[in-house]
Amino acid sequence: MAKEIIMPKLGMSMTEGTVVMWHKKKGDPIKKGEPIVSISSEKIENEVEAPMDGELIEVSAAVDDVVPVGKALGYVGEPGEEVPEQHVEERADISESPQKEQAKSPAATEAAATEKTETKLESSPSTGARKRVSPAAKKLARQHGVDIETVDGTGPQGRIVKEDILKAAEEKQTEPAPPASPSLSSVEKVETKEPTKKNFGGIRKVIAERMHESMQNSAQLTIMRNADVTALITFQKNIRKDLESTERELKVTITDLLAKAVTMALIKHPEMNSAQIDNTIYQYHHVHLGIAAATEKGLVVPVVFHAQEKSIQQLSDAIRTLGHKAKDGTLTTEEMSGSTFTITNLGKSGISFFTPVLNPPEIGILGVGTIEEMAVFQDGEVVPKNKLPLSLTFDHRIIDGEPASRFLDTMIRYLEHPYSLLV
Numbered sequence: 001m002a003k004e005i006i007m008p009k010l011g012m013s014m015t016e017g018t019v020v021m022w023h024k025k026k027g028d029p030i031k032k033g034e035p036i037v038s039i040s041s042e043k044i045e046n047e048v049e050a051p052m053d054g055e056l057i058e059v060s061a062a063v064d065d066v067v068p069v070g071k072a073l074g075y076v077g078e079p080g081e082e083v084p085e086q087h088v089e090e091r092a093d094i095s096e097s098p099q100k101e102q103a104k105s106p107a108a109t110e111a112a113a114t115e116k117t118e119t120k121l122e123s124s125p126s127t128g129a130r131k132r133v134s135p136a137a138k139k140l141a142r143q144h145g146v147d148i149e150t151v152d153g154t155g156p157q158g159r160i161v162k163e164d165i166l167k168a169a170e171e172k173q174t175e176p177a178p179p180a181s182p183s184l185s186s187v188e189k190v191e192t193k194e195p196t197k198k199n200f201g202g203i204r205k206v207i208a209e210r211m212h213e214s215m216q217n218s219a220q221l222t223i224m225r226n227a228d229v230t231a232l233i234t235f236q237k238n239i240r241k242d243l244e245s246t247e248r249e250l251k252v253t254i255t256d257l258l259a260k261a262v263t264m265a266l267i268k269h270p271e272m273n274s275a276q277i278d279n280t281i282y283q284y285h286h287v288h289l290g291i292a293a294a295t296e297k298g299l300v301v302p303v304v305f306h307a308q309e310k311s312i313q314q315l316s317d318a319i320r321t322l323g324h325k326a327k328d329g330t331l332t333t334e335e336m337s338g339s340t341f342t343i344t345n346l347g348k349s350g351i352s353f354f355t356p357v358l359n360p361p362e363i364g365i366l367g368v369g370t371i372e373e374m375a376v377f378q379d380g381e382v383v384p385k386n387k388l389p390l391s392l393t394f395d396h397r398i399i400d401g402e403p404a405s406r407f408l409d410t411m412i413r414y415l416e417h418p419y420s421l422l423v
Contacts, residue, residue: 002058002077003051005036007067014041014333016068023047024056026154026163030076037073040206044333045297050076058083058155062140062162132159144169207298214358218276219396222355222367223405226387227412229371232257233386235418254371254388255291255345256316260421261414262366263287263307263315266341269407273340275361276398290339290359291319293326300326301359303339312421343368352389363398364407367391388415 007017020038024030035047036056058075061067075083133141133148137160141148146168153160200208214220232254239252266273266287274283289307293300302322307315325331342359347370356367369389376385390412394404414420 002075002081002083003054004072005048005051005074005076007039007061007069007071007073008046008048009069010041010044010046010333014069016066017041019061019063019065019067019073020045021063022059022074026056026059026161028056030054030056036076039067039073041333044331044336046329048073052076055079055081057081059162137162137165140165140169144172146172204298210360211357214360217360218358218363220355220358220393221396221401221404222391222393223401223408224353224389224391225408225412227390227415228385229254229388229415230384230386232415232418233371251320252312252316255343255368256312256319257418257421258368258415259289259291259304259307259315259319259343260312261411262341262343263289263310264414264421265407265411267308268410269403271399271403272364272394272407274363274398275340276363276395277361281398284340286340288338288340290342290362291322292342292344292359293323295326295329297329300331300336301339301342302326302331302335303337305338341365347371353391356391356393358393358395363395364404365393366411367393 010017017039018041020040022037024036030036030050030053032050032053034050036050037048038045039048040046054076055078056074057077059073060075061073067073077083131148132153132155138148140146140162141151144165146165148160151160151164151168152158154164155161236252236254236257270283270285273287274281276282287307289304290301291304293302302325304310304315304318304322307318310318322331322335325335339359339362341362342356342365344356344365345368346354347368350370352369352372354367354369356365358365367390369391371386371388374385374387375382377383378385390408392404392408
């Protein structure tokens, strides 16, 4: 018996998800547990596995369709098995979420009714036979200029599906082109390779929307300073050396010590540990520290909750655990929500100063560059120093440059006097 491929619930707050990509097409053999479709919520992209061995007998949701949690994305069954008619009809317009339905204006409703009427007319040829067309196929046909009347459906009961339109569009492109104009026959033709096309959706689209929203809805200003981390590097090496013989080695990194310094500075300057939501400024007395992490699918920001209550070792453990989850793609929505301040690090890329973009609704984000060895004058002599470039972006609507500079100065003093991090 056919089994549904269900839109999963990736987090407590998730109500719907978007289809990013199908890894299989209709008719392909499927093994239980094999990735079959990628979906995304607001912050997470994940793969949905096949519920049984068999064949992908129906695709109910096209790429970019928004599907409520618990609804069917498609069906796996035995070769030749058909999906019950009621299930086929249920996906008539799955791309419209309940929220979108409620938001439709009377004009949009009237337009939709008109479109349905037009669909019925174009699906009823003069012979009286009614062609069945999926919404995704109909939309695709308009995009590719494919005449539905010339397409034979391969779906249940002859229904025209997305794959049929794609095939027709491909055949249309391979039709012989008209002969070249005689006036151009002497021009040498240069073969050009077609550009690679990539769907702009999923987590990449979410990141784009959030970055655009951030830039449009805030007055972002970035101030930059170097921190002398010569003593910090020695401090870090001493910690690891002194504790290497203990039962549990403390693998502290410069990022861990930086996170501790940022957390302590935020407690001293709570105006930087704030958010602007619906014309209200919320100043927090706890620090939920976001640590931006780059993944193959895009940038994610897992959160260390109540960082102000954690020791250096506990911060290190939390950051390492979240980093592994980000790399494996196992972060939950809750683990990427609720941050009050964010750190983003491009040091591994060899970048020094840059302008990080705010992570809404936060009003501050710290960009960290690569440590550089410099020669500086000290007491009339040239000595080597390790400098860490720091770039602080803040929302100038909420906080002015002077208090933002004081926060940055406090954080740098912690870094330059590392034993103060233990107090």
